[in-house]
Amino acid sequence: MKTELYNMVARSRVNRRRLLQGAASAGALAAMGARPAMAEAHGSVRAEILKIPGVGMGSPTDADWQKVGELCLGPTKERVAEGEFAGVELTFMGLNNQNLHNFLFRGFLKPWEAYTGATINWIDLAQADYNARLQQSIATGTVDFDIIEMGAPFEGDTAGRGLLDEMPEWVKEQIEADDLVGYLQPPVGTWDGKTYRITIDGDCHTFAYRTDYFGEGAIGGPKVPSTWQEVNAASLALKGQTDPLTGLDAHGFLDPLKYQWGGFGFYFLADRASSYVKHPDSPAWLFEPETMKPMVNNPGWVQAIQDVFDLVAADAYPADQVNADPNTTAFSQFLAGTGSMLTWWGDVGSNARTSDSSVVGDVVGFGINPGSERRFNAATASWEDEMNEAPVMSYIGWGIYVTSRVSGDDLKRKAAWSAAAHLGGKDLSLWTSAYPSGFQPYRNSHFQYEEWEEAGYDRAFVEDYLGSNVDSYNHPNAAIEPRIPGIFQYYSIAEDELVKGINGQYGSAQETADAIAAAWEDITDQIGRESQIALYKASLGM
Amino acid sequence: MSTSEGDLLHVVTADDISDGRRKLGTTVIWGSFAILVIVAALQWADANGRADFGFTSWRPTLYAFCLWSVGLCWGQVLRFGEYGKRTLFVLPAALFVGAMVVFPLIFGVGIALSDWNLSSPDGRQFNGTDNIVEMWNDPFYWNALKNMVWYVLAILPEYAIAFGLAVLLNAQIRARKFFRVAFLLPLMLSPVAVSWMIGKSMLEVRFGPIARFFRSLGVEDVAFFSSPEMARFMIMAMDAWTFIPFMMIMILAGLQAIPKELNEAARVDGAGPWRGFWEVTFPLMLPVSITAILIRIIFKLKLADIVINVTSGGPGGATDTVTSFIFREYRDRSNVGYGTLLAMVYLVIIVIFMTILMKVSERWTRPRT
Numbered sequence: 073m074k075t076e077l078y079n080m081v082a083r084s085r086v087n088r089r090r091l092l093q094g095a096a097s098a099g100a101l102a103a104m105g106a107r108p109a110m111a112e113a114h115g116s117v118r119a120e121i122l123k124i125p126g127v128g129m130g131s132p133t134d135a136d137w138q139k140v141g142e143l144c145l146g147p148t149k150e151r152v153a154e155g156e157f158a159g160v161e162l163t164f165m166g167l168n169n170q171n172l173h174n175f176l177f178r179g180f181l182k183p184w185e186a187y188t189g190a191t192i193n194w195i196d197l198a199q200a201d202y203n204a205r206l207q208q209s210i211a212t213g214t215v216d217f218d219i220i221e222m223g224a225p226f227e228g229d230t231a232g233r234g235l236l237d238e239m240p241e242w243v244k245e246q247i248e249a250d251d252l253v254g255y256l257q258p259p260v261g262t263w264d265g266k267t268y269r270i271t272i273d274g275d276c277h278t279f280a281y282r283t284d285y286f287g288e289g290a291i292g293g294p295k296v297p298s299t300w301q302e303v304n305a306a307s308l309a310l311k312g313q314t315d316p317l318t319g320l321d322a323h324g325f326l327d328p329l330k331y332q333w334g335g336f337g338f339y340f341l342a343d344r345a346s347s348y349v350k351h352p353d354s355p356a357w358l359f360e361p362e363t364m365k366p367m368v369n370n371p372g373w374v375q376a377i378q379d380v381f382d383l384v385a386a387d388a389y390p391a392d393q394v395n396a397d398p399n400t401t402a403f404s405q406f407l408a409g410t411g412s413m414l415t416w417w418g419d420v421g422s423n424a425r426t427s428d429s430s431v432v433g434d435v436v437g438f439g440i441n442p443g444s445e446r447r448f449n450a451a452t453a454s455w456e457d458e459m460n461e462a463p464v465m466s467y468i469g470w471g472i473y474v475t476s477r478v479s480g481d482d483l484k485r486k487a488a489w490s491a492a493a494h495l496g497g498k499d500l501s502l503w504t505s506a507y508p509s510g511f512q513p514y515r516n517s518h519f520q521y522e523e524w525e526e527a528g529y530d531r532a533f534v535e536d537y538l539g540s541n542v543d544s545y546n547h548p549n550a551a552i553e554p555r556i557p558g559i560f561q562y563y564s565i566a567e568d569e570l571v572k573g574i575n576g577q578y579g580s581a582q583e584t585a586d587a588i589a590a591a592w593e594d595i596t597d598q599i600g601r602e603s604q605i606a607l608y609k610a611s612l613g614m
Numbered sequence: 615m616s617t618s619e620g621d622l623l624h625v626v627t628a629d630d631i632s633d634g635r636r637k638l639g640t641t642v643i644w645g646s647f648a649i650l651v652i653v654a655a656l657q658w659a660d661a662n663g664r665a666d667f668g669f670t671s672w673r674p675t676l677y678a679f680c681l682w683s684v685g686l687c688w689g690q691v692l693r694f695g696e697y698g699k700r701t702l703f704v705l706p707a708a709l710f711v712g713a714m715v716v717f718p719l720i721f722g723v724g725i726a727l728s729d730w731n732l733s734s735p736d737g738r739q740f741n742g743t744d745n746i747v748e749m750w751n752d753p754f755y756w757n758a759l760k761n762m763v764w765y766v767l768a769i770l771p772e773y774a775i776a777f778g779l780a781v782l783l784n785a786q787i788r789a790r791k792f793f794r795v796a797f798l799l800p801l802m803l804s805p806v807a808v809s810w811m812i813g814k815s816m817l818e819v820r821f822g823p824i825a826r827f828f829r830s831l832g833v834e835d836v837a838f839f840s841s842p843e844m845a846r847f848m849i850m851a852m853d854a855w856t857f858i859p860f861m862m863i864m865i866l867a868g869l870q871a872i873p874k875e876l877n878e879a880a881r882v883d884g885a886g887p888w889r890g891f892w893e894v895t896f897p898l899m900l901p902v903s904i905t906a907i908l909i910r911i912i913f914k915l916k917l918a919d920i921v922i923n924v925t926s927g928g929p930g931g932a933t934d935t936v937t938s939f940i941f942r943e944y945r946d947r948s949n950v951g952y953g954t955l956l957a958m959v960y961l962v963i964i965v966i967f968m969t970i971l972m973k974v975s976e977r978w979t980r981p982r983t
Binding site for chain 1: 931
């Protein structure tokens with residue numbers, strides 16, 4: 073759960089009416105002499121942890137995290153005897169963003185440490201330092217941690233180099249891995265057929281739009297655009313019109329034309345391109361698996377770039393859009409009432425209702441990313457007039473991994489995996505998706521809206537916002553990025569070249585795409601083409 | 615004969631160093647050096663897979679270097695007595711500089727001539743001059759260098775403004791002390807704070823107060839970072855705002871050091887204010903001015919923080935600096951070998967440029983006879 077979403081719910085905490093409703097129900101039950109049926113242990117734990125500290129009862133504290141950790145120890149106790157790991161010392165490397173991540177893990181694992189006897193040392197890193205620290209550890213052979221919180225895109229850098237330990241079968245059972253949403257199922261989390269990752273988060277881009285722009289008589293047309301062709305047409309048609317909410321100029325889709333965002337900006341071009349290029353018959357949409365030849369300059373990608381160029385040429389964006397990075401489009405523009413369509417992670421959904429600077433809370437709707445009326449089939453090198461949707465699973469979420477440092481020591485290995493499994497447990501994950509943790513829902517069981525409603529959440533909002541996530545997660549043609557070494561290097565140079573194209577330094581969208589492709593070829597050659605091909609195919613499960 | 619002969623005035627005790635002590639000193643120095651060489655050789659063999667001694671880090675070599683450093687210092691005292699003790703005032707510092715500056719620099723040259731992408735499974739590979747060729751053909755680097763020329767040229771108007779402000783603050787004006795402190799404030803701000811407060815907030819095109827002010831004046835298209843020229847100018851302006859006070863304070867100090875008698879003598883000789891400034895004050899200020907400009911150039915050549923925060927080098931590379939480009943190459947692309955080469959070449963360019971500039975300025979500031 074993102075902090076902002078929690079805050080939003082916290083504001084709509086128990087009111088007098090709800091309190092009376094609850095009291096009346098309890099009174100009725102008491103009068104009837106009825107006793108609640110004993111729920112099975114699993115269900116009661118879920119209900120119990122959702123009450124810690126209780127929606128609207130303020131931000132959870134370390135004591136709350138420890139309580140949750142204690143209540144969720146059941147699966148650990150089934151597999152580990154008390155004091156079994158006495159004397160074992162483990163090192164855990166993770167993030168300290170927003171005082172979440174490692175801060176929570178410490179609390180969750182404290183009861184685990186007390187029960188098992190193991191001790192955990194912590195390496196806390198800021199997000200900005202994380203990539204460099206990890207890359208340097210890998211490159212210099214100084215991996216000094218046994219357990220790591222890591223994003224799936226780095227699996228190529230780690231699993232691909234034999235730095236990770238394969239997940240034991242008992243861990244899969246303990247974490248109930250079958251419950252993961254569609255796209256987080258293998259091959260994600262696996263490498264060469266072996267499983268390495270305990271998923272603790274999910275990521276995807278979804279489509280956010282202004283409901284007051286679209287509908288009968290609205291300035292954007294009678295229906296919400298569902299394809300990129302419609303998005304561009306609506307964006308052009310909105311030029312010169314007036315925003316119904318702010319009274320300022322109306323605008324359509326908000327592309328972050330600055331793009332340069334440490335590689336993360338490339339996801340926003342990918343949002344446009346995936347519907348053109350991600351063919352249902354193939355998982356590959358960025359590189360050709362047999363050669364690592366970039367697909368980024370094929371007609372589908374070029375069309376996506378051209379779509380952006382067309383809106384630039386038509387002056388359809390707000391002023392100074394060339395300096396708008398994704399943060400600007402989401403938080404300074406869309407939430408502040410500029411523009412009507414956007415693709416982003418879940419934060420926009422939660423911020424729309426909770427941020428003080430948001431003016432669109434009551435006029436925002438969500439859906440999966442737009443599709444395309446035609447798609448490019450790279451295998452036949454031809455366009456197909458078929459409707460195509462391919463939501464991008466941008467970044468694929470965080471996971472817990474165990475490094476091969478523990479592989480030679482059975483006890484330490486079991487301890488490391490037990491700690492990781494505790495953090496990735498099914499019940500504990502419900503709590504992390506419901507309270508501020510830095511993680512989004514990622515299991516099918518997280519989308520049982522009744523549980524959320526019972527915990528005090530607004531069902532309509534949860535269904536709309538989380539519904540767009542689950543639809544994207546489970547989309548059969550979801551575009552999943554390759555988990556190969558240096559993937560963000562490819563994205564970063566693409567951002568630089570794309571910006572040059574937007575600023576007219578290349579003659580056309582094709583030239584821009586060719587420049588990106590040439591830069592990608594250089595990176596592939598530098599990292600090693602043969603190894604990249606092998607790792608790419610492994611990441612695609614081929 | 616003592617090595618300190620001829621320097622007896624500075625020797626507190628007369629050393630009578632025996633041959634045995636001298637030999638011990640020589641043995642300590644060469645013995646510790648031999649240990650260093652042997653440990654380093656063993657580690658090198660271990661690191662290159664020629665032997666397996668079970669080394670897990672380069673710390674043994676570091677410890678051997680420390681041992682040799684101590685041995686070298688101790689050996690000086692053993693061999694040369696009092697004179698050797700005097701050597702100890704400099705030798706540890708020299709060894710420290712060697713270890714912390716010279717060695718990393720040499721190591722850095724090795725990395726600069728390597729193909730080392732942190733994501734590459736092959737690790738660091740020596741690739742000779744390939745990185746230099748790549749740099750030669752890299753339009754991003756040349757574009758950044760070209761931008762640096764513009765940024766450096768902007769120092770001239772900055773200097774003129776700083777000189778003007780310094781002259782004003784040197785004059786008998788009201789609240790002079792207040793203005794001196796007030797004008798210094800921007801220098802106390804972190805460039806990162808300037809980037810966010812001014813570049814990302816006040817100049818923000820949608821809600822920034824400056825943009826709103828211009829809109830209220832009827833300016834339709836208010837955008838400070840959209841066109842290449844305007845964006846470059848705004849970066850220059852923010853950087854200038856931060857660092858003009860630095861030049862101003864140096865010039866002010868210089869102005870206050872000029873004897874008043876000189877200007878009074880000029881006035882007695884019939885020089886007006888402009889002629890007095892141009893013929894007396896300005897020439898006398900040349901050494902200070904050149905120093906201020908040279909230091910400012912060094913600051914300017916490192917310009918990166920404002921660019922990274924506000925424009926990321928855009929639009930289309932118009933505001934990119936060499937340092938911000940190297941930052942992207944390192945942070946976003948983990949391209950350590952190439953990034954190091956770019957930094958090394960930039961260092962060489964800066965050294966050559968500054969040397970030429972100092973030689974030329976020396977000629978300018980030489981008193982005319």
